[in-house]
Amino acid sequence: MSDQTFVLPDLGEGLTDAVIADWLVAVGDTVTIDQPVVEVETAKASVEVPVPFSGTVVELHGDPGATLAVGAPLISVRPDEFAQHRNEERAGSGNVLIGYGTSVEDQPRRRRRRAPAPGSGTAAKVISPIVRGLALRNGVDLTTLSPSGTGGTITRADVERAIATPAPAPAHEHRIPVTGIRKAIADKLGTSRREIPDATTWVDADATGLLEARRQLGGRQSVSLLALLARLSIAALRQFPELNASFDADRQEILRHSHIHLGVAVQSPRGLVVPVLRHADALDTVTLSEKLAEATTSAREGRLTPAQMSGGTVTLNNYGVFGVDGSAAIINHPEAAILGVGRIIDRPWVVDGEVVVRKLTQLSLSFDHRVCDGGSAGGFLRLFADYVENPVAALGRL
Numbered sequence: 001m002s003d004q005t006f007v008l009p010d011l012g013e014g015l016t017d018a019v020i021a022d023w024l025v026a027v028g029d030t031v032t033i034d035q036p037v038v039e040v041e042t043a044k045a046s047v048e049v050p051v052p053f054s055g056t057v058v059e060l061h062g063d064p065g066a067t068l069a070v071g072a073p074l075i076s077v078r079p080d081e082f083a084q085h086r087n088e089e090r091a092g093s094g095n096v097l098i099g100y101g102t103s104v105e106d107q108p109r110r111r112r113r114r115a116p117a118p119g120s121g122t123a124a125k126v127i128s129p130i131v132r133g134l135a136l137r138n139g140v141d142l143t144t145l146s147p148s149g150t151g152g153t154i155t156r157a158d159v160e161r162a163i164a165t166p167a168p169a170p171a172h173e174h175r176i177p178v179t180g181i182r183k184a185i186a187d188k189l190g191t192s193r194r195e196i197p198d199a200t201t202w203v204d205a206d207a208t209g210l211l212e213a214r215r216q217l218g219g220r221q222s223v224s225l226l227a228l229l230a231r232l233s234i235a236a237l238r239q240f241p242e243l244n245a246s247f248d249a250d251r252q253e254i255l256r257h258s259h260i261h262l263g264v265a266v267q268s269p270r271g272l273v274v275p276v277l278r279h280a281d282a283l284d285t286v287t288l289s290e291k292l293a294e295a296t297t298s299a300r301e302g303r304l305t306p307a308q309m310s311g312g313t314v315t316l317n318n319y320g321v322f323g324v325d326g327s328a329a330i331i332n333h334p335e336a337a338i339l340g341v342g343r344i345i346d347r348p349w350v351v352d353g354e355v356v357v358r359k360l361t362q363l364s365l366s367f368d369h370r371v372c373d374g375g376s377a378g379g380f381l382r383l384f385a386d387y388v389e390n391p392v393a394a395l396g397r398l
Contacts, residue, residue, distance in 0.1 A: 004053045005061075005076045008068045011042055015306065017069045018042045019179045020062050025075075029057045037075055040068075041180035043187075045306050046270065055079035065177070125153050135159045181270045192333040195249065200328040201378055202364040205385040206351075207344045211359055213391040217285070226264070226296075226318055227289030232387040233316055233339055234260055234281050235394055240380035242372045243337040244313050254371055263312030263332060264292060265319075266299040273299050274332055276312040285395065320344060326362045336368040337377075339384065363388070 008018060018040035025037045036048040037057075059076040062068055125147070131154060135142050140162045142154060149155045178186055192198075210228060217223040237244050237260055245256045262280035266273055275295035280288060298304050315332045320343035329338045342362040349358035363385055367377040387394035 003058055003076045003078045004055070005073050006051050006053060007071050008040070008074045009049065010070050011040075011047060011306070015042045015070070017067050018047075020064050020066050020068065021046060021180075022064055023060055024048070025057050025060075027057050027060060031055065031057060031077060042306065043180065043184035045181070045304055045309070046302050049074070051075055051077065053077040053079060065179075067179070125151070131156050131159055135162075138163045181273065185271050188333055189330050192331050196247075196331050196333065197369045198331055198366050199369050199374065199377070200364055200366045201374065201381055202326055202362055203381055203385050204360055204362050205388045206349055206358045207361045207388055208359040210388050210391050211344070213395070216392075223285055223289045224292060226316075227285060227292050228391060229318065229341055229388075230262060230264070230277075230280065230288055230292065230316055231285050232391060232394055233314075233384060234262065235387060236380055236384040237314065238281070239383055240376055242376050243367060243380055245336045245371050246313070246334045247336060247368055247370045257313040259313070261311050261313045263315035263335070264295065265315060265317040265329075265332075265338075266296050267322075268299045268302060270302055273304060273309060274312060274315055275299050275304055275308050276310065278311065314339070317341070320361065326364055328364065329366050331366050331368060336371040337380075338366050339381075340364040340366070361388070 011018060019042075021039045021041045023038050025031055025035075031037060031051055032054045033052060034050045035054075037051045038049050038060075040047055040049055055077040056079075057075065058078045061073040061075060068074065132142070134140075134156065138159070140159055142159075145154050145158050145162055147154045148158055210225070214223060214225050214228055217228075241256060242254075244260055245254055247253075248255055259279050260281040262277045263274040264277065266275060275298065277283070277288070277291050277295065280291075283291065295304075295308070298308070312332060312335060314335055315338040317327070317329050317338055317340045319327050319329070320341050323343055325342040327340050327342070329340050331338050340363065342364070344359050344361045346357050347360040348355050349360060350356075351358065363381060365377055365381045365384075
């Protein structure tokens with residue numbers, strides 16, 4: 001019975017390759033139809049890929065860290081007689097991504113890591129609880145030891161030798177391959193710096209009224225501060241639509257977008273990502289807050305799909321969460337503007353001729369000077385600052 005080889009599928013969004021992050025099965029494991037077998041990292045997301053066959057794994061085509069092109073062999077499976085019959089009946093199943101494709105009966109699945117290489121020590125056995133306890137008390141990682149006992153057993157002498165051997169001095173350099181999302185960030189920001197003649201303008205604003213508006217809106221349905229800022233930025237963009245645009249260098253044209261697809265910069269464990277809220281200009285404040293909460297949670301948990309990070313027309317960057325006041329942010333190419341909001345802190349401010357303590361924030365705007373001039377950029381930022389200082393009046397006009 002011939003082996004069946006599953007190739008790396010097209011993961012969408014024009015992606016041509018992916019990096020093997022981790023195998024979830026090992027050679028010799030039995031897999032079922034649509035079982036996730038590998039986690040791959042693309043330029044936009046981390047994705048678990050299921051196999052459309054069932055049977056026994058006979059070959060994994062690539063080690064963790066290897067880059068595979070779409071269409072390259074990924075995993076080979078040898079079906080048994082029953083599995084072959086099921087595969088023929090279920091021809092065309094072939095999930096591509098988790099959550100899409102065929103519906104099959106749920107079966108228990110275990111995440112399996114790649115089998116350790118011979119001699120690596122990770123497959124060694126510890127029979128004696130005394131040996132295990134000795135290692136635990138002295139902070140010895142049993143998976144790093146080379147077993148000397150019969151059948152790959154770690155002995156007391158192995159542990160004592162590790163205790164007596166000083167740990168190697170830390171290396172002074174550590175090279176980290178730039179792949180996946182980190183590479184996509186580097187490429188995009190590099191393109192932005194090379195192609196966009198950007199400029200930055202900023203202004204201080206009294207956010208006392210903004211915090212009060214959030215408190216008033218926090219009754220039955222909580223509205224986040226980020227949602228209010230997003231809502232006010234949308235209102236200002238309606239008055240300055242030239243900033244909701246892109247520059248087409250090939251055709252030497254300015255493309256002004258008819259809808260606002262708002263990107264929100266989020267720091268995730270995999271780096272800076274920008275989930276996009278499509279048609280954000282059509283959402284009310286409460287719905288916008290809910291969509292933002294869903295997007296930021298997905299970003300921080302690494303669950304964003306490539307489609308959820310594409311198609312933005314302008315970006316909002318709340319760098320105040322990092323405790324900083326300002327930033328000349330890099331524009332998210334091919335957009336024309338990125339709006340930044342710094343931390344909100346107590347500062348002296350003049351109100352009606354008197355110096356009082358107010359909640360101050362610094363707002364910044366980096367913009368593509370090919371798309372608009374300083375007058376439009378300054379006008380937009382000043383209007384946004386006015387909305388921050390008097391959000392109730394601004395929201396009432398929406």
